[in-house]
Amino acid sequence: MSPSASSGPPRLAVVGNPGSRRVTLFQEAVAAAGLPEARTVPWLDVLRGGACFLPGETVRVESPGEDAEVDRLLRGADDPTRVEGSALWYARFTAAVREVARAAADAGARLLDGPADIAVLFDKRLCHGVLETAGVPVPASPTSGPAGAPVRGWDDVRDLMAAHRMPRVFVKPAHGSSASGVLAVETAGPDRIRATTSVERDPAGRLYNSLRVRRCTTEREVAAIVDALAPDGLHVERWLPKATQGGRAADLRVVVVGGRATHAVVRTSSSPMTNLHLGGARGDLAGVRAAVEAASGSWDEALAVCERAAAAFPDTLCVGVDLLPLAGWRRFAVGEVNAFGDLLPRLTGLPGSGAEGLDTYAAQVAAVLDRTRNDRVSTTS
Numbered sequence: 001m002s003p004s005a006s007s008g009p010p011r012l013a014v015v016g017n018p019g020s021r022r023v024t025l026f027q028e029a030v031a032a033a034g035l036p037e038a039r040t041v042p043w044l045d046v047l048r049g050g051a052c053f054l055p056g057e058t059v060r061v062e063s064p065g066e067d068a069e070v071d072r073l074l075r076g077a078d079d080p081t082r083v084e085g086s087a088l089w090y091a092r093f094t095a096a097v098r099e100v101a102r103a104a105a106d107a108g109a110r111l112l113d114g115p116a117d118i119a120v121l122f123d124k125r126l127c128h129g130v131l132e133t134a135g136v137p138v139p140a141s142p143t144s145g146p147a148g149a150p151v152r153g154w155d156d157v158r159d160l161m162a163a164h165r166m167p168r169v170f171v172k173p174a175h176g177s178s179a180s181g182v183l184a185v186e187t188a189g190p191d192r193i194r195a196t197t198s199v200e201r202d203p204a205g206r207l208y209n210s211l212r213v214r215r216c217t218t219e220r221e222v223a224a225i226v227d228a229l230a231p232d233g234l235h236v237e238r239w240l241p242k243a244t245q246g247g248r249a250a251d252l253r254v255v256v257v258g259g260r261a262t263h264a265v266v267r268t269s270s271s272p273m274t275n276l277h278l279g280g281a282r283g284d285l286a287g288v289r290a291a292v293e294a295a296s297g298s299w300d301e302a303l304a305v306c307e308r309a310a311a312a313f314p315d316t317l318c319v320g321v322d323l324l325p326l327a328g329w330r331r332f333a334v335g336e337v338n339a340f341g342d343l344l345p346r347l348t349g350l351p352g353s354g355a356e357g358l359d360t361y362a363a364q365v366a367a368v369l370d371r372t373r374n375d376r377v378s379t380t381s
Contacts, residue, residue, distance in 0.1 A: 012038035016062030029361035053109040061113040063340040083207035087232040090175035114315025124235040141237035154223035174233035184272035193219040256310035258367040261303040262355035
């Protein structure tokens, strides 16, 4: 990721799916900055062996989502709503990212997203371990890091819950995103297990993502889902009691660009999953800050936690941090760090962040321009 000196503005390229929301928003930010349109390198071309870059280009790696053919090539299944197949998706995606990095290095182009960082960010077990080692507060987890406990099925999950005195846990596919396949599991009484999830199971036992969060009320039902997910890899972590806003569980997505927390949105839900596409709703950010201050907490420290989490991935320009405010609003933990956690249309920057008036994509373009100017100064001084 060493910079290439240039006397002009950066020449940008984006690896993504043409016409997707993410690529469109990035191109709009590029145009608003007065830069030439970024050259789009389609994921389909990359997956078919056609990654090609130009000398001196600055290359953004974008999500491969919103394209059924790309998903089929990565997952090996024709139905993008299927939950199974995440391990194959991960293996093929990280191999494709490594190919992008190789092609960029061969051409003398510069990546904004490090392939090693991406590989860790898309493995919740590895990501949790990296954060823990960096001193970032995270939920306790017996599966954290490369030496974490293996999870071969429901029996392992239940044993880990008992051994680590965790009556409530989140069980997450190691390579999932957008709450795909996640179960919030709790002990409801002696020998009683229940879970909240968006997974639907058909009569043949196949698992599908649903936009409807539902309750599994029997251990047999929970076990069947966990056993079906286990071959792709599972991560287990303590279910921390979140703070609430308006009687709803609350957390935050905080976007960190170039090491600074620039954007934040509050997500609230009546279920343990606060994802907006699962019925979560945007909450009141000013209300969160007021609650933190009323509890003698520190909003600046909450943002600093997110910046420390992002610093664990130094070769990546932008990440989205899921910040969990604990009950009482005085302490925070990091649930996840997302490589593509910046899809927050029309959200402008936090006061004092340097991104006031800019959306998440414009803030990243501004950071690239700043980096280019700094590189030029360091080259000529």
